[in-house]
Amino acid sequence: MINYRAPLEDLDFLFHDVMKMQENFLQVREGEVVTPDVVTSIFMEAGKFCESELSPIYQTGDLGCVWQDGNVTTPEGFREAYSAFIAAGWTSLSGDPAYGGQGLPSSIMIAINEMLAGANWAWSMYPGLSEGAIATLEAHGSAEQKEEYLHKLISGRWSGTMCLTESHCGTDLAQIKTRAEPVDDGSYLVTGTKIYISAGDHDLTENIVHIVLAKLPNSPKGTKGISLFLIPKFLPTANGTAGVRNNVNCGSIEKKMGIHGSATCVLHFDGAKGFLVGNPHEGMSAMFTYMNVARIGTAAQGVAAAELSYQTAAAYAKDRLAMRSISGIKNIDGPADPIIVHPDVRRMLLTQRAIAEGGRAMVVYASQFADVYRAGITEVSRMEAESRLGFCTPILKGFLTEQGFMCASLGVQVFGGHGYVKEWGAEQILRDSRIAMLYEGTTGIQALDLIGRKVLLDEFSQLKVFTREILAFCAEFLPWKRNQYTFKMFRKILVLARLTIRWRYLAIRIGLRAKRDADYVGAASVDFLMYSGYVYMAYMWSKMSLEAHKKLSLCQGNRQFLQAKLHTSDFFFARVLPMADSHSRSLMACTGSLMNMPESSF
């Protein structure tokens, strides 16, 4: 049975010790400063909610949503959990105080989102999608729209969706067919069918606010002709309640591999009344606001999958008795030893743990840029943070969702045959986590965003900022000071420095080759993304190790926790990180190995 435990100690360590987020918080949104004590207690409360309200309905939620007569009913317990969630004010945590939000830094919400997804991925989709709609309206809505909708969305009484995909196009939004016709009152009638709309219909809230991509008449071709519309399920009345039903209907819900408790809807807009958000034809750039929020959230889901599958598998491995340890019997009174004594079981568990903790650090590291980007005091600091966040985002999304799925598969493996049957829940984590590599832009799309937009078009500047930071970190260790750090720590730093220098080299090489071979960028993209992910994670493990060493030498903190950090870090460098070199070698291969085969031979 799955029994999620919130990683509170790890979050405290990351926020207060490793990343020193407190220093960052001082630069964001004026007003009350968020002290470490407050952050810790927020995490504690959120963790309690996840453990006691969401985790118990994770496996039962796999029975799925029911669609009948155009309405979706969520699984048992989802409504009650959602009511408790909004009653406790969780949806308003990082919302704009002008609209009833608590104005706390985004990084806190991002960390909580990982916990929500860890405890109940499917359930967490409902508030998760609202966050995207809120971010879009905060950034691009008119003052009236904000006033009319943001209070409800931030309070969680209404929820939001993002309607992009149509059956013939997901990635390539230039092809969308949904049309918006202007009418006299300044609104639009929107017609078209959207698919794969998470939280597109459900029974959790009074109203649902759809943010929809559609084309105006005579709009330019391609993505430059896309506009953004707000289309509520019920049109708000003058006093702000949900009024007349709009012409948007849920035609069916998808039968999917996993996240069955999350309703993935086909939505028909049949001349639905909609309102333009932002300027005409600027829908795509507005959509990127949402995308960035969503992609970091998805990266956190990858971490959540690694964490939950780790917890589930580790508990089983301590309990299940099979075979004897090769290095001598460990459980003399039992019929066999617990399987955690076997090195290969430990290899799987430590891989999951190294990814979960390393991934969490990656997300927290990037979320400090999200804080400044969203609420930094100066325009310069906001723009700088936006660039840094933009560089990290595709790495986080692509790398961590791939790793999260891989960890979920290891989780199944630890269970042996029991991993394949529904009873234990391990297979559900695997099925659920598979979606993360697909939605909000596939791994391939993240990889192109990284190497194309964030490295080459950016002329390597953000790559330089990041690698310079890592190399400066490494330089502190040179020369090695015997009395300060272990030799093991020193060796880790050498590896990190080598991989970082190579990261730059690989990027430059791709840039040079791309000049004479346009397909080279695409050919190298995913390997480059994965390589980037490993270096980024190695940096995080180095930072965490260093902090653990420092605290241990000062006899501060929880000794067992800090020792475990060092052990996991050792494992990461010894047995996970070597994968980086394979990606580095694969991406050096010539494009011909991919492009020479004629299409007819496939």
Added chain:
Amino acid sequence: MINYRAPLEDLDFLFHDVMKMQENFLQVREGEVVTPDVVTSIFMEAGKFCESELSPIYQTGDLGCVWQDGNVTTPEGFREAYSAFIAAGWTSLSGDPAYGGQGLPSSIMIAINEMLAGANWAWSMYPGLSEGAIATLEAHGSAEQKEEYLHKLISGRWSGTMCLTESHCGTDLAQIKTRAEPVDDGSYLVTGTKIYISAGDHDLTENIVHIVLAKLPNSPKGTKGISLFLIPKFLPTANGTAGVRNNVNCGSIEKKMGIHGSATCVLHFDGAKGFLVGNPHEGMSAMFTYMNVARIGTAAQGVAAAELSYQTAAAYAKDRLAMRSISGIKNIDGPADPIIVHPDVRRMLLTQRAIAEGGRAMVVYASQFADVYRAGITEVSRMEAESRLGFCTPILKGFLTEQGFMCASLGVQVFGGHGYVKEWGAEQILRDSRIAMLYEGTTGIQALDLIGRKVLLDEFSQLKVFTREILAFCAEFLPWKRNQYTFKMFRKILVLARLTIRWRYLAIRIGLRAKRDADYVGAASVDFLMYSGYVYMAYMWSKMSLEAHKKLSLCQGNRQFLQAKLHTSDFFFARVLPMADSHSRSLMACTGSLMNMPESSF
């Protein structure tokens, strides 16, 4: 929609050109020689059956079996397909002619098994399990047992199962609790509960013959006290029909991640009448006969997953339009280019293809040893073949099931969001293929079998035989003859030779380290298995490339097919094989990185 196409051209190429199986066939079972023409036509007929009877009920079969009142009903169409299957004599193909079999070499059946699994994994489990029971009875049954059961099993009118696992033990069979009490008539009353019994109950055959592991009274502790029993669902009458119902009942079927059409049963034996197979207390060694058959079959399932997911994804990639090729528009009249123009989509497809074709070659290569082992003319040749097969088996099973699952996941990825919904079938392949890494011994168990039993206890002798063969193959290319092969081919051979020499080095290093650190074997095992798999596959790709070069230079064969072989081979060496080095580096890590963390810290 999934529409399986049997890989007939590839099988012909492997059997006749690359492996020259004809030469091998001459060494097996006296009597009629199987000519290449016959082999080709058998494959063609089997392929037709798979394409027309099994593939159409693959996706509908996912609705699953129904268990009611102790009886299992298979999905719609399964009964009809099975009747057609036995009517055409497919179950008897490689069976012993003394009991109605056709006595064809096992390699042919192994190749057909891949097709059956590719067309309909769940359905193929029913005849697949029978093969295990047949092999066990052929090797260990008494003359009376063979006479009484083999005719029915080989004809397919009855089917078989293998009952090993109990809820508290799968891998560690020493812990089984099922008991067999002798009774006066020489039979036994067997009592206990077995779980995860594939084909444990169903509606396809008149009778089901269970091969059951149980312990006799006062048997020695551990696996040395396990005996093997034959327990029919219906006790045969004197004239050989299914008679009185035995006390074995299906208590339920498992709710699983995939292979829903395959009934995975809980079987209760309540004093069921059973018959001892072989000698008392020698059940475990007898079980290895079955295990070896089953493990190669499972490896073929890994290949099947790669093949089916490749076919499905490639068809989609040629059809789906999204974005434009970076190197220039390819589909001028369409709204976008087919996604197969994108290098990263090709990377995924070619990975699947390289694994499917390379894996198939690995299985066919090993199946020649299965032929000789089973029906070789001299005892010496049989023993030698057994050793060679024994060395290959864990590599095939462990490596190819891992790779098959990875390919199925790439298949989902090519579909984007459509990969996650049931409609297209890609997610079903992923769910189905996940079982292969678990049953018939997990990857970890294969890895221990390889490094422990097949390398170290064998004192490297089979590793030497295999690597010597590879190095002799490589040596033919030295010095490079410009007029004979391309330089690319020469470079592949150099890589193969390097990896092969390192393979030996790694094994010796593990052996040396194991002497002072018992846990090192387990710590290195899975990485060693994966490394071995890559070298084995690289050898196959080298052999296939060489043959393709030869035929092309002689203007023989299908030019497009042979060119595609070379392109896929180029891809394999450039972009798949670099992974081998990561495993080689990971396995060199010290055991401490796995074992230092105390159990309480997990």
